[in-house]
Amino acid sequence: MSTGLATVAPKPRSPLGRFFSAENRYLSPLFITLILLVGNLSFGLLESFSRTLLAIGTALSLEIVLGRWFWGKIPNLASGYITGISVGILLRSPEFWPYGLCSAIAITSKYAIRVRGRHIWNPSNFAICAMLLVAPEFVAALSIQWGNTVWPMVVIWVLGAFIVYRVQRFHITATYVASFVALALLRTLITGHPFLAEVAPITGPMYQLFIFFMITDPKTTVTPKWAQCLVAGLVAVAELILRLAHIVNAPFFALTIVGPAAMLVEIWRSSRPAKTHA
Amino acid sequence: MRSNPLRQFVLIAFLAAQLAFPLVYKRLQARAKEPMTVDPATVLARYGFRFQESAKAAGIDFTHTAATFDPKLSHIMPQVASMGAAVSIVDFDRDGWPDIYVTNSGEGSHNALYRNLGDGTFRDVAAEVGLADVNLPGTGVSTGAVWGDYDNDGYEDVFIYKWGKPELFHNDGGKHFTRVTDQAGLPKWVNANSAIWFDYDHDGKLDLFLGGYYPEDIDLWHLNNTRMMPDSFEYARNGGRKYLFHNLGGGRFEEVSARMGINSRRWALAAVAADLRGTGYPDLFVANDYGVSEVYFNEGGKRFREAGKETGIGAAPKSGMNAAVGDVLNQGRFGVYVSNISEEGVLVQGNNLWMPRAGTSGANIQYDNMATAMGVDLGGWSFGAQFGDLNNDGFLDLYAVNGNVSLDRNRSYWYDYSKVAGGNSAIISDAANWPPLDGRSLSGYQQKRVWINDGAGQFKEVAQLVGVTDVYDGRSIALADFGNRGALDAVVANERGPLLLYRNTVSPENRWIEFELEGRTSNRSAIGAQVKVLWNGQEQVQEVSGGSGFCAQNQRRLHFGLGKASSVGKVEIRWPSGQTQTLAAPELNRIHKVVEPS
Numbered sequence: 001m002s003t004g005l006a007t008v009a010p011k012p013r014s015p016l017g018r019f020f021s022a023e024n025r026y027l028s029p030l031f032i033t034l035i036l037l038v039g040n041l042s043f044g045l046l047e048s049f050s051r052t053l054l055a056i057g058t059a060l061s062l063e064i065v066l067g068r069w070f071w072g073k074i075p076n077l078a079s080g081y082i083t084g085i086s087v088g089i090l091l092r093s094p095e096f097w098p099y100g101l102c103s104a105i106a107i108t109s110k111y112a113i114r115v116r117g118r119h120i121w122n123p124s125n126f127a128i129c130a131m132l133l134v135a136p137e138f139v140a141a142l143s144i145q146w147g148n149t150v151w152p153m154v155v156i157w158v159l160g161a162f163i164v165y166r167v168q169r170f171h172i173t174a175t176y177v178a179s180f181v182a183l184a185l186l187r188t189l190i191t192g193h194p195f196l197a198e199v200a201p202i203t204g205p206m207y208q209l210f211i212f213f214m215i216t217d218p219k220t221t222v223t224p225k226w227a228q229c230l231v232a233g234l235v236a237v238a239e240l241i242l243r244l245a246h247i248v249n250a251p252f253f254a255l256t257i258v259g260p261a262a263m264l265v266e267i268w269r270s271s272r273p274a275k276t277h278a
Numbered sequence: 279m280r281s282n283p284l285r286q287f288v289l290i291a292f293l294a295a296q297l298a299f300p301l302v303y304k305r306l307q308a309r310a311k312e313p314m315t316v317d318p319a320t321v322l323a324r325y326g327f328r329f330q331e332s333a334k335a336a337g338i339d340f341t342h343t344a345a346t347f348d349p350k351l352s353h354i355m356p357q358v359a360s361m362g363a364a365v366s367i368v369d370f371d372r373d374g375w376p377d378i379y380v381t382n383s384g385e386g387s388h389n390a391l392y393r394n395l396g397d398g399t400f401r402d403v404a405a406e407v408g409l410a411d412v413n414l415p416g417t418g419v420s421t422g423a424v425w426g427d428y429d430n431d432g433y434e435d436v437f438i439y440k441w442g443k444p445e446l447f448h449n450d451g452g453k454h455f456t457r458v459t460d461q462a463g464l465p466k467w468v469n470a471n472s473a474i475w476f477d478y479d480h481d482g483k484l485d486l487f488l489g490g491y492y493p494e495d496i497d498l499w500h501l502n503n504t505r506m507m508p509d510s511f512e513y514a515r516n517g518g519r520k521y522l523f524h525n526l527g528g529g530r531f532e533e534v535s536a537r538m539g540i541n542s543r544r545w546a547l548a549a550v551a552a553d554l555r556g557t558g559y560p561d562l563f564v565a566n567d568y569g570v571s572e573v574y575f576n577e578g579g580k581r582f583r584e585a586g587k588e589t590g591i592g593a594a595p596k597s598g599m600n601a602a603v604g605d606v607l608n609q610g611r612f613g614v615y616v617s618n619i620s621e622e623g624v625l626v627q628g629n630n631l632w633m634p635r636a637g638t639s640g641a642n643i644q645y646d647n648m649a650t651a652m653g654v655d656l657g658g659w660s661f662g663a664q665f666g667d668l669n670n671d672g673f674l675d676l677y678a679v680n681g682n683v684s685l686d687r688n689r690s691y692w693y694d695y696s697k698v699a700g701g702n703s704a705i706i707s708d709a710a711n712w713p714p715l716d717g718r719s720l721s722g723y724q725q726k727r728v729w730i731n732d733g734a735g736q737f738k739e740v741a742q743l744v745g746v747t748d749v750y751d752g753r754s755i756a757l758a759d760f761g762n763r764g765a766l767d768a769v770v771a772n773e774r775g776p777l778l779l780y781r782n783t784v785s786p787e788n789r790w791i792e793f794e795l796e797g798r799t800s801n802r803s804a805i806g807a808q809v810k811v812l813w814n815g816q817e818q819v820q821e822v823s824g825g826s827g828f829c830a831q832n833q834r835r836l837h838f839g840l841g842k843a844s845s846v847g848k849v850e851i852r853w854p855s856g857q858t859q860t861l862a863a864p865e866l867n868r869i870h871k872v873v874e875p876s
Contacts, residue, residue: 043512043513043595044512044570044592044593044594044595046594047594048593048594066289069285070285070289092625092626092627093626093628094620094626094627094628094647094649094650094655094656095628095650095655096650097303098300101296101299101300104296105293105296105297108289108292108293108296109293111289112286112289112290112292112293113290113293114286130297131300132623134297134300134301135300135303135304136622136623137304137622137623137626137656138300138626139623139626140621140623140624140625140626143511143624143625143696143699143700150702150703150704153702191713193694193713193714194710194711194712194713196701196704196705196708196711197694197697197698197701197705197711197712197713198697199701199705200697200698200700200701200702200705200706200711201697201700201701203700203701203702203705204700204701204702206700243693246690246693246694247693248623248624248692248693248696249623
């Protein structure tokens with residue numbers, strides 16, 4: 001998921017404004033922690049706190065060790081924390097080890113798979129897809145709801161939208177949501193299934209975490225705003241194709257396919273020598 | 279940056295090792311398993327028992343038929359009408375041989391009562407005694423039955439719960455059954471999937487708990503609309519109400535659930551009563567579909583207090599479909615087994631084995647889910663499960679059945695199911711929003727689980743090896759010693775499938791002892807009586823149950839395996855009346871009939 005927030009030129013702001021700003025690297029961790037606490041205390045969202053703590057602990061430990069080894073310094077841990085907590089929420093397993101392993105894969109992938117100094121996969125997205133592929137007997141992705149009323153969902157949507165707006169990623173979320181709804185309509189036309197059935201997944205917490213934290217990750221999204229919107233739309237299109245093939249965890253796999261492809265294109269484009277005019 | 283090719287290579291190798299870990303783990307697990315084909319003699323020597331399916335040979339020829347509801351549900355009919363096959367054990371005619379009652383769910387279909395003829399065969403006498411034709415159109419269809427002597431006349435009566443009108447039948451001396459529903463004061467219509475007999479207030483008369491699944495104002499054959507599904511896959515509270523019928527005597531019951539503190543509209547699928555805290559009074563455990571389980575602590579027979587959250591049981595919501603109790607570690611305390619759903623990569627809830635935490639007891643008892651640690655968590659789309667010492671080694675084993683809807687083997691409904699199940703209440707609660715099942719399977723054709731207990735905290739799965747090879751959609755399982763020979767046989771009721779009888783052959787060097795209790799001051803069925811057997815430094819507690827598992831009831835007689843013990847130190851019986859009784863060194867390898875001292 002998001003490893004923090006995009007860097008923008010600082011402007012004089014009130015303390016509250018600074019708190020809800022892109023410079024605040026801890027805004028996303030705070031928000032996701034709030035989601036976790038409220039979700040679990042109200043609805044028993046987690047498999048258990050101990051499993052989530054294992055995921056967070058593994059992510060932070062490995063981030064410290066690999067960061068020190070790779071960069072020669074301990075990196076800011078906000079990113080590792082979000083990775084760990086994301087794994088702790090999004091992964092479901094009655095066993096303990098998948099939580100540790102998934103976090104380990106996420107953090108390691110960030111350091112191991114790099115192209116021209118950039119990691120191309122969102123770490124937790126990559127790790128969850130890997131776990132779903134290599135250990136489906138033991139794991140599944142989060143599929144439960146925020147209770148059985150609409151209000152928790154509305155609160156998360158409003159808060160999440162506000163925060164991604166403040167950190168200048170709202171356009172990505174909005175593009176994806178609009179694309180998803182439009183393509184849900186298309187799926188209805190293709191499958192003949194009720195529109196509400198096709199649009200149902202986006203009402204669940206898994207999607208809320210996906211659209212607010214995962215696809216908006218600044219480290220693994222392309223730079224131009226228009227390209228970010230294009231990639232969000234392409235993720236939705238890839239998801240449409242996977243859904244028509246009855247892939248249950250379609251959004252994760254769609255992002256795993258489209259995200260790095262977009263990154264590679266951007267890296268390739270930026271590595272080309274600039275054209276010179278005579 | 280201190281990155282270099284060597285570091286990168288090491289990191290990639292590290293990542294590859296992590297990705298390979300699950301594959302290695304699975305490989306090691308597979309290697310630890312026994313080869314799948316072992317000859318019967320080796321199986322008997324290795325595991326101490328083996329099953330042989332022998333329903334047809336025993337004269338049992340019963341195939342469950344499912345209900346067909348309102349056409350508004352036709353697109354998902356096999357899914358919504360996926361329950362109703364149930365089995366319960368009773369010696370209805372007191373001839374000393376356990377009989378089998380099995381429910382059917384097609385409109386106009388007949389239930390069956392297989393009388394044990396004592397020679398290894400059975401004969402269906404349901405029609406003769408008046409217990410067959412109970413699924414008449416307009417009255418709903420059976421989903422289960424529980425037996426208990428509510429009037430203490432010495433013969434077990436039967437309560438048949440339905441998606442429809444519940445029925446109570448009085449046993450007239452083991453010869454015939456008389457319908458007494460109207461005098462009893464039972465409700466007109468309940469869509470129930472669970473009921474148990476228990477004497478919650480120790481007045482010597484059996485009371486009845488009845489758990490609703492669909493709301494009671496829904497007639498599944500005549501729906502006003504399609505908004506009848508759960509309003510959440512995990513937090514649903516729009517299910518049927520719960521009933522607690524206090525036995526007033528004279529064949530009359532009074533509904534007291536609200537007064538006694540039982541107010542729930544969760545989607546109950548299983549219930550069991552047992553003294554979980556050592557108070558002498560039976561507590562009530564309810565496993566709910568689409569949510570957390572509930573445990574109702576019995577406050578001296580005067581009130582129930584729901585204690586799910588405070589005990590740890592009511593934390594993570596799953597799809598509870600079974601409730602069975604057993605003294606799993608021979609420590610004199612009951613664990614509770616709740617089955618849930620596990621489907622690879624889609625929904626891996628894992629079953630729950632709630633074990634009392636060491637150092638906690640009484641009002642402060644806490645439970646931990648030890649299913650994964652003990653190896654009994656992954657059982658597919660699990661339904662009924664029962665504890666019983668299948669190999670008489672002195673430790674309770676676990677037999678679990680599974681499989682939800684088996685239609686087209688090659689096409690799965692899971693994608694569409696998960697799509698809607700994860701949606702908001704406004705979407706999931708309306709059956710019209712559910713994509714059509716269209717002949718697809720939903721966790722179908724699953725292999726059953728027979729876990730044998732090593733007594734040291736680990737279970738080993740041996741179903742295929744010991745002869746449990748069917749892949750029907752198992753619902754309800756009951757254990758009984760049909761041959762009175764010290765071996766627990768298994769009867770399995772399958773949805774839209776045959777009733778199976780797995781005969782058990784147990785290694786003869788393992789000893790056993792059984793107790794058939796009859797109350798006097800306590801209820802005559804002795805439901806709630808606890809028997810503790812002490813032998814060779816071991817002790818195991820069992821309690822006479824008025825229903826457990828999923829829509830099931832084991833034989834009332836208590837069966838203890840004793841391993842290679844040559845004697846039993848003593849046996850302590852605690853009757854529901856509070857009276858205690860000790861049997862010194864009872865003879866092994868026999869059934870002891872014990873009557874409560876007056």
